[in-house]
Amino acid sequence: MSHLSTEDRLRRLLFLVGECVRRRNEADSEASLCAAICEALTETGGYALACVGTPSIEGFQLFACSCGVDVAEPPSWEHTARLRHPMTTLELFGEPYDFGVLRIVAASAAGFEADEQAVLERIADDLSGSIAILRANAAHRQMESQLRQLSRALESSSNGVMITSSTQLNHPIVYVNPAFERITGYSAAEVTGQSGHFLVRDDLNQKGLTEIRAALRGQREGHAILRNYRKDGQLFWNELNIAPVRDEGGGITTHFVSIIDDVSERIAYEQQLEYHATHDVLTGLANRSLLNDRIAQAIARARQDQKMVGVLLLDLDRFKLINDGFGHLPADNLLRTVAERLAGCVRDTDTVARLGGDEFVVVVTDIDDADGVSIVGAKILRALAQPLSVAEKELFVTASIGIAMYPRDGDHGESLLRNADVAMYRVKEHGRNNYRFYAPEMSQMALDRLDMEGNLRRAIERDELQVYYQPILSLASGRVVGAEALLRWNHPRIGMIQPSEFIPLAEETGLIIELGDLVLHTVCRQIRAWQEAGLPAPRVAINISARQFRQEDLVEHVRHILDETGVAGSALEFELTESMVMHDIENTLLTLRDLKSLGAALSLDDFGTGYSSLSYLKRFPIDTLKIDRSFVRDIDHDADDAAIAHAVIAMAHSLGLDVIAEGVETEAQLEQLRGYDCDRFQGYLFSRPVPAGEFTLLLQTGKSIPAKGERP
Numbered sequence: 001m002s003h004l005s006t007e008d009r010l011r012r013l014l015f016l017v018g019e020c021v022r023r024r025n026e027a028d029s030e031a032s033l034c035a036a037i038c039e040a041l042t043e044t045g046g047y048a049l050a051c052v053g054t055p056s057i058e059g060f061q062l063f064a065c066s067c068g069v070d071v072a073e074p075p076s077w078e079h080t081a082r083l084r085h086p087m088t089t090l091e092l093f094g095e096p097y098d099f100g101v102l103r104i105v106a107a108s109a110a111g112f113e114a115d116e117q118a119v120l121e122r123i124a125d126d127l128s129g130s131i132a133i134l135r136a137n138a139a140h141r142q143m144e145s146q147l148r149q150l151s152r153a154l155e156s157s158s159n160g161v162m163i164t165s166s167t168q169l170n171h172p173i174v175y176v177n178p179a180f181e182r183i184t185g186y187s188a189a190e191v192t193g194q195s196g197h198f199l200v201r202d203d204l205n206q207k208g209l210t211e212i213r214a215a216l217r218g219q220r221e222g223h224a225i226l227r228n229y230r231k232d233g234q235l236f237w238n239e240l241n242i243a244p245v246r247d248e249g250g251g252i253t254t255h256f257v258s259i260i261d262d263v264s265e266r267i268a269y270e271q272q273l274e275y276h277a278t279h280d281v282l283t284g285l286a287n288r289s290l291l292n293d294r295i296a297q298a299i300a301r302a303r304q305d306q307k308m309v310g311v312l313l314l315d316l317d318r319f320k321l322i323n324d325g326f327g328h329l330p331a332d333n334l335l336r337t338v339a340e341r342l343a344g345c346v347r348d349t350d351t352v353a354r355l356g357g358d359e360f361v362v363v364v365t366d367i368d369d370a371d372g373v374s375i376v377g378a379k380i381l382r383a384l385a386q387p388l389s390v391a392e393k394e395l396f397v398t399a400s401i402g403i404a405m406y407p408r409d410g411d412h413g414e415s416l417l418r419n420a421d422v423a424m425y426r427v428k429e430h431g432r433n434n435y436r437f438y439a440p441e442m443s444q445m446a447l448d449r450l451d452m453e454g455n456l457r458r459a460i461e462r463d464e465l466q467v468y469y470q471p472i473l474s475l476a477s478g479r480v481v482g483a484e485a486l487l488r489w490n491h492p493r494i495g496m497i498q499p500s501e502f503i504p505l506a507e508e509t510g511l512i513i514e515l516g517d518l519v520l521h522t523v524c525r526q527i528r529a530w531q532e533a534g535l536p537a538p539r540v541a542i543n544i545s546a547r548q549f550r551q552e553d554l555v556e557h558v559r560h561i562l563d564e565t566g567v568a569g570s571a572l573e574f575e576l577t578e579s580m581v582m583h584d585i586e587n588t589l590l591t592l593r594d595l596k597s598l599g600a601a602l603s604l605d606d607f608g609t610g611y612s613s614l615s616y617l618k619r620f621p622i623d624t625l626k627i628d629r630s631f632v633r634d635i636d637h638d639a640d641d642a643a644i645a646h647a648v649i650a651m652a653h654s655l656g657l658d659v660i661a662e663g664v665e666t667e668a669q670l671e672q673l674r675g676y677d678c679d680r681f682q683g684y685l686f687s688r689p690v691p692a693g694e695f696t697l698l699l700q701t702g703k704s705i706p707a708k709g710e711r712p
Ligand code: C2E
Pocket: 470, 485, 486, 487, 498, 499, 500, 503, 516, 519, 543, 544, 545, 575, 605, 606, 629, 662, 663, 664, 665, 682, 683, 684, 685, 689
């Protein structure tokens, strides 16, 4: 411009500034703005070239460019510096980074006047300022659109959202969405400005609250399931997630966003499932599984606090009569009433459970002595003594209660329940409607005569009876040549019950017939199984009771079972006792002959404890004599017993009978028996009675003792 007069130059500069301002105001983007300013500079300012360069990896790159007449557009930023005339390059400052540079090439070699240079610098500054404004506007628009999206999402979310300010004390609510209003019943207007605490009301004893408080304090994310309350007071389960919102620098937490998920239905479902798994459906009391947990917990606590736990097992007396007489529904109602009364007799911290049927258990915790439990026992009896109405009739129920105490009577649930059961049976035996503490002697006589029949019947139905086998060995060969079938009762609570405890009672009640049948069947099937497995099935001795022996069709019955199972009679041996055969000699003889005709062997059990009349025995078709355990026991150190055993064996042999010694427990006894030429023996020395599976193993391995004359 220096070729112009000062006046013209100033006028042109003025025009240029005006044009720049006009064009800047029209521009709506960085590109159009830069292009417009460059054009104003060449068209109005008359410069040879004006261009904007923006920073790039290799310096600058051409962003906008305008050329005067006769000037060709440069292909790149580098080329803009190659024009002949002087040029000025002005910085376009910006925050946080500079935008670039504005380069202007003079129209002539004279270059730029000082005032002209000053105006161009102002134009560059104005351009920087305008770019900054455009950029800010764009950022703002973007943020606004994001916010709009976000708020649409919040409004339509099915989860409640609550935003609280964390820069103020008390964390006041600044925003809640419609779902929050729907879930809680509170409107946005009601809660804005308040602290979010009102949702938990005074239900402050919640584990989840601790977690949420810690997250708020630590300004971190948090998650918990809380009991919250709606405006109408109704409880709902809130699966709450909270997250801090930090300021732009990422340092200070300004807000917390809480996402509220109403999971009441899910929790209700879970609680229902858990309830069913742990409670008795009929009465709502704890069931066996929960009871076991509770007893375990009670014991753990009592161990720590040096206290006692009382386990009361309660069985209603003659409930069966009510059930049979009135039907199930009234009986169920009665059980419910009993459950309520029981629950009313103990503290909340104690447990009342129903094991099924008419059996209940009460666990009394935190007590110092048995007296505390006596009080509960008496209280229960009193509570039950109140008349009950069943099917519109007044009824009196009583109960028998057995009590076992931790630590005295056991240190785990199973043993305590078992012993309480033993004590309970004792109560039944002694007139019912009472309670009793367990005493170790009771275990000997666990079952009550009166309940025996029902119990045994159930045992047969429930497969609680098992046949064990005790091997019988030949002294000559040292091998297993037979087995004695011995009955066991595996009672679910009492455990293994020995035959001496139930055989005599079964005999009295007549149930022995059924038991005998069961043994006969089981044994025959077992023999068959051994035979089919190719094992050397031994002859199995079966004990016959007096009542069974007098059964009219005993022999027919045995024959039938043999046919049914396909086992030969010779696979069996029947054990009888002297007292059985000494009655009604004629009939006895007939039965014995019939049994023999099946091919079975006959032996006389427990010899030495009855008449022990050998001469009499001559008349019976007996094959074997079993010397009772009581003679064998002292055979190695009691001269009398030894003499008797020796004589019995010798006389038996002279009558053509084999001899089995029972109850051989020591090597010394066995040695003595060898000396007397005893034929066979059984006893703990070689094996106790074992379940069929174990006996099968014994057959498979061919376990034996040294044969006669052989040294071990
Ligand atoms: P038992 O017929 O005299 O049976 C022998 C008893 O002596 C068995 O007792 C057996 O376990 C035991 N015993 C065997 N070896 C030894 C030993 O070395 N030492 C000691 N101390 N004992 C030994 P368990 O099994 O208790 O049977 C007792 C009785 O019950 C039997 O006496 C038998 O009279 C009767 N019994 C068992 N099972 C049946 C059955 O199925 N039917 C009938 N009617 N009575 C049975």
